[in-house]
Amino acid sequence: MKRRVNIYKNMMSGISQLLPFIVAGGVFISLSFLFNSYQSNSEIALWFNDTGKLIISFSLPVLAAFIAYAIADRPGLVPGFIAGALALAGGSGFLGALIGGFASGYIALIIIKIFSRLPRSVHGFNAILFFPVLGALFAALFMIGVNLVIEPATTTLITFINGLNVVGVIITGLVAASLMAFDLGGPVNKVTYMLGIATIINGDQSILMAAIMAG
Template sequence: MNWKKSYNHLMSGVSYFLPFVVGGGIMLACAYLFDFQNANTATFGSSNVFVAWLNQIGGLAMGYMFPIMGAYIAYSIADRPGLLTGMIAGALAASGGSSFLGAVIGGFAAGYIVLGLKKMTAGIPRSLEGIKTLLIFPILGLALTSLAMLAINSIVAPVSNALTDFLSSLSGTNAALLGAVIGAMLALDLGGPINKTAYLFSVATLTSADGGAVSSVVMASCGCSAMVIATSCAVACTLFPKKFSENLRGAKIAAYIMGLSFFVEGAIPFVADRPKKILPSLCVGAAVTGALVAMFGITLSAPIGGLETLLLVSNIPLYLLSFAVGTAVAVCMIYFFIRNEPDQE
């Protein structure tokens, strides 16, 4: 298997996926920021026409994340005939509970299914070329991809459910431990099923037993820890630029913006470059922040973190301190792991 080609296919999906995450996430954050006076109420984020409109736009953009990821991985593999099958693979991953990882695996499956069909039909005369593009690739490709997604979802979705059960078992015992676990999970697969499980579990704690909206320590741990992940990569790249490639140095601005806006995906290029050194550092830094936020008893009333919702945090100074400490830990670990590597041009 050509890992370089696979990496390029993955990055193709990521490059089209990120704008939907950033744009949709910022719209959602603005909806809650502009509606902060209604925090802890059932109408939080939708109390008037304007914030409800922002919420709707953000939700729509975020809803296209996984279909776009699958579509452009498949497009990178099989060109335009792969778009349909990849998009449906991503949509099936979203609806089937396998989320990011399912969309990635589904995108690869869809792309290679269509690529296989292209090779099998290579002998068809050019006069019948339209049959391939209008019938064979869409219909047969879609059918085979949908069957593949049944298997993918059946394997990946139960993993997410098991993680949710594990987190529920921690919530009543040790808040700091739960905060640390949430932080580490957010960093572990950078938007994959583990990350999504931690996030969805955190969001669920914003609802009380009677269905009302409440502030949550778990959501605050999630919101602050997520900021550490991409921001730590950007800070390390700023402090030690010679240890990073020119492409990564160019990616640090986006990592700053995404990190401070709650989006862990800004760390993906850095982790992909040196996963064994960067990823453990991010997990530890995010875990430290999550534990500190929970230990301080800080709460957040919005289902998204980042500086956009800072006004909705119960103790802003300690929240920022927790963020700074976790970021410092992650950056120090990154430097420790890469300090002896040769400088890059």
Template sequence: GSRGVENRLTDKEIAEADGVIIAADVQVDMPRFDGKHLIAKPVAAGIHKPEELIKEAISGNAPVYKAESGSEATESADGLSIGQQIYKHLMSGVSHMLPFVIGGGIAIAIAFMLDQILGVPQDQLAKLGSYNEIPALLKQIGDVAFGFMLPVFAGYIAYSISDRPGLVAGFVAGGVASVGGAGFLGALVGGFLAGYAVELIKVMLKKLPKTLDGIKVVLFYPVLSVLIVGLLMLLLNVPMSALNTWLNDFLNSLSGTNAVILGLLLGAMMAADLGGPINKAAYIFATGTLAASVATGGSAIMAATMAAGMVPPLATFVATLVFRNKFTAQERDAGLTNSILGASFITEGAIPFAAADPLRMIPSFIAGSAITGAIVMFLNIKVLAPHGGVFVIFLVSQPWFYLIAIVIGTIISAALIGVLRKKPTV
């Protein structure tokens, strides 16, 4: 998770294990499982088919994992479709990128807020955020942290594909995308390009003598990958930069009906799978717009996405209060917890409710979130922070209207839950 590895397996525990199950959507440290019967599956398989996976892992029929000699090994793709592998690589990049986006973005946002409080002359508004000394220092720190966003994103996509040999090539790809104006889309493509380029280099150098294994990892891989990926990214930057500019201009030009439709779509995506691939796609898209909009007061798309993501858990909180007889005591307790999770923009708090009754809960969530997203986009409400929920309300351009949009969506979702949900049978 974002906190790093908790309760890490010891060497003794791994040695005593009859088999290993990797149920993950991000890159896992694999060489420690060398020689063990191992199967790799998506997280969903671990949730829905645990008994089946355990039986397969300890049956003795699972493939034996072999770490590559002289380098870090990549995770076995057994059991993962191409789409699942791509999603895993993408999520690896996103999970490592988010702390830089959130930390840097909020530092920049605080700099803007402090500058407004301290006062900036009308003829110096172009320097808002860096006019006064203290805000200028905060903005400098935020800019540095924010500047790592694209290299880290591309670097850890490449790392997920080809492990440590891919890290330097990925960072270079993201850095070239950032400097060359290719932006978030360029870094995304560059990360995959770097990862698979390193995999190709590994294949090309596979027949080198064993005596060169050490120098292969510390010299051949980084030098060749940096040169090859760097040159390819310089070429790729031209079309990707044009595409990025067009996309930013298009998004900035959205107004009226078009903005409402985009808000409806983003809101629905945030509630469709509550932290799954669809939700993450909307959120990644929104964070990509934030980087280009900091200087203009923030991103309406980011604001719509965050507001819509707050609705499902808040709706379960309201529904468990208003329609108490339709929930068990345990669900009512979970609903109370969701008041904090929702206010913090942790959409995943609504997952237990959706899992228990998906046909009624998910459409209810989608309706409220979509309406909230549409209202925020229609009013062109902007936010400078990529996360934080109501706790970053001071970074929202129209805070009262923003809160009203969230409340409207929450009431709509809660009302639909009350109408559609049946009383518990127990």
């Protein structure tokens, strides 16, 4: 039970850190629509839209980094950021960053354990050389496999959501809103909210997130 609680807390540590990026990026993109409604294809609207998307793109590295940080403290930050960035670049999205964050944290713990046995004379190099370099290397290698497995599933899910007809959108919205209201603040509520965040990060129009917020 203790391990489950720790996994949940580590995951929520990452999610709580990515939310400000989602909010800030979402506000910028909303402002781009506002300015675009006054003047079509205006430079201001384009700037807000591009900046908003850039801000949201930081959310995956932040998610993975702070999950890894919750597991391994500072040595987990660099491999976590690398894992999140590779999840974004490789198309595995939110789920890839989530897996990469946990993996990076445990990779960092293993590296810490190994290097704790070395002479104290080299311990000064751990934080600035060994931990970040080896952590980044093994996290990057791990993400090759994650992207190969998760990217097709992520693409299929986004294609499915974007391809829904009106009836499908209504049913999906009702299910998402019901799950959101099922146990306010509970695990079902948080998992549903995470799915909504994933659709935003992955570039979907996020019909799912709109329904979740309504719920």
